Amino acid sequence: MKNITNKVAGGILLLAAVSEMSAAQVRINDPGRVVERNAEYRANRKIDQAVDKGFDSLEEGIGNMFKKKDKKAAGKPAESDKPNSNADAGQQPENGGNEAAGASAKTEKPTLKSYSKFDFIPGEKIVAVEDFAQDAVGDFPAKWNTNSSGEVVTIEGTEGKWLMLGPEGVFYPEFVTELPENFTLEFNLATTSEFSFYTGFLRTVIAEVGVPSKEFTKWQWYDGGKKNGVEMGLHPKDAGGSQGLAAFNVFGEDGASIMRNEKSFPAFHVPEHNVVKVSVWRQKARLRLYVDDYKVWDLPRAFDPARKYNFIAFSNHGYHEQANRYFISNLRLAVGAPDTRSKLITEGKFSTTGIHFDVNSATIKPESYGTLKDIATVLTENATVKVNIIGHTDSDGDDAANLALSKKRAEAVRAALSGDFGVDGSRMQTDGKGESEPTTPNTTPEGKAGNRRVEFVKM
Template sequence: MYIKLQFLLILTCCSYMTKAQIRITDPGKVAERQAENRANQKVNQTIDKGFDKVEEGIGGLFKKKDKKTKEEPSAGKIEQSANTSNKIDNTAATESESVAVGNNAKPTLKSYSKFDFVPGEKVVAIEDFSQDAVGDFPAKWNTNSAGEVVTIAGTEGKWLMLGPEGVFYPEFVTKLPENFTLEFNLATTSDFSFYSGVVRTIFAEVANPAKSFSIWKGFDGDKQKGLELGLHPKDAGGQQGIANFNVFEGPAESIMKNEKSFPAFHVPDHNVVKVSIWRQKSRLRLYVDDYKVWDLPKAFNPATNYNFIAFSNQGYHVETDRYFISNLRLAVGAPDTRNKLITEGKFSTTGILFDVNSANIKPESYGVLKDIANVLSENATVKVKVIGHTDSDGDDAGNLALSKKRSEAVKEALSKDFAIDKSRLETDGKGETAPVSPNTSAEGKANNRRVEFIKL
């Protein structure tokens, strides 16, 4: 009992000392940070000795098991590397891998046949944390808690690890129109406790974002308007995830709430999911991968001036539990495929996504392709030219060849998966030669990576 109480006291002390950011505790850095904590915080000698006694045990939580004796894949553990610090061995699925329970097959367009998500017309914000150093809290974000940029083994790019209970928001989002889409990747550590809180995505009208820290931990003491979408990777049995929904129009009173289950994303090797949120005036759709969690016609209040996006972590029951987010993509506008293609003679979309430097179409492109196929099916005499475009990364010749391959891939998909006669489809590629935005920002490049459909 004495050792347990001492251990809890130590964890409480460590949590108190954490300020601007949290550091992932890997064994190779425990001693160095402990020395700093002792010097800066003047922790009393008794607690120091207790920390020394349990230090080895804490470090053991993050050590990888020997591959020969490991019974099942494990995620969210620290992988000590000579070249990369704070690297998380998540062994989680990449974006193109399946997250379905008991299904390790790579998803295809056909497997996404019920996915009707169509992203907004223009990309206005992208956050992949590429400009931030591993170990830092991202420069364009704010929080009243702690967090840091990390990498996850088995995935591309960087992630924001959400620290203890708090609110995390991008300061560059200051306005949300009546039609927008928000997409992001969400990951968890593998042994995530059912008793740890949900991660909430918040859309709100706020006068001062900094004041919203305390409000969005419980909506206390202020008049705020907004809604929140909560996700948890599993229920008590582990076979279902948990989603909850709340609309607030005042200090602490929910005027609309809902909760339901969806396919769990807490399973070995599949701890990464794509979350897609679609607002059309008052209507809200929420998807986790290809599963539509909600389609609510009266969720957003048209009279509310939504100008704030945040993620709120309700707290971890287990010290090693963590949520991670990455690849945020905010797009605005309501695509009008039928009107633009048939009436205006041209439709352009950034919603057909490809693997990096590849013509392989990602399955989450299904909703856009289906929308285009429906228009072509309803207008059986219309022929179109499919034109691929790239950003300026890479050499000119390579981009030109890639854009042509991507237009051919779209043609094949429309024919194979949607029964559009190939004779109605011509293809071409422009590479990087016809940008619609400067290639000087992530948002500009995303808008240039597009597919155009020209009525012939």
């Protein structure tokens, strides 16, 4: 499939989460049940294969992993691979993508209000960004390693490139070499529509590993050598197919699981959503995991503060059919704990990359809610403080356009703080500097992401 662009047609069924999950059910796994369940997966796989082949027989090529294909759209070109100027990682076109995407486009765009329970705040400094822009479609990404296979693809109706994970393996970004006691990890996740319950979870692993380049394969699902790490699993379907599944394992020094849980919740896998965003937040021992705006886990003792975590990987199993695939994109790792109060009130200046906008637009993305709420809280508690809100962009695109965009984004932030959080608008002025004041060189994805920021300067 080398050098073949994956034009994923409309109607794809991808992961999504909802903001109200009061009906969620939690259960504790019995180790024996885990073994039994894996045995059931394999025993039923042949039945599942036969069903999948019934769907696949009517279609051709890699794009046929997705059902309800729009035959009229099949010949239309996919969205351009060329990154948009000053686009946030993981963004899609404002209109939800190509019109041919049909049911795959979001019917209702989430708002800041819909994310009112989302308290995630990205780390202070971006240290790694992976959007696969440097990799050719059809290749395995140059900065990753695996004991399986995979390739960079495009998905019609979404922005940029994706890594399609191959069968039963571990996928390791070699550029992650150190994880401090405070960091955040974000990435986009998608699946194919004909996804079997008997296929395994996508596991996100955070661990302490002696020599990552040699030991990363220990995180295969069936390997007993794994230790000193946290493993978070996501799956788009439970046994009934109406809910998603999340799981976690915490492994100790001897490799044994010392804490585990599994949780199901409704409407995790619905057709009107394009992409789910996964956000992981470590604060010393505490772990929080979000899927879109829903907080899946909040564990106060998941990480061992004595461990020097230095490893992130993705692990899967059970992909013997093309119909069961995971895709990841737009990985973003940031370190440090934002200290809005101290920096704005004491130092007089606070800068954040945690306010995201639609591509080439001043429309604020709803996942910015946690950052905006944190800033609004500081301003509310310090009622005499006035601030100048200044927008900044990276150097992609036209200088004049970037300057105008930065001013519009600053004004959008002011409007959100006033309209959604009740901060008096007269306490806030706005300005924009475009690309004229970079904090880092615009020569790397990390540098560009760091320059797409909003500053708050005490007046």
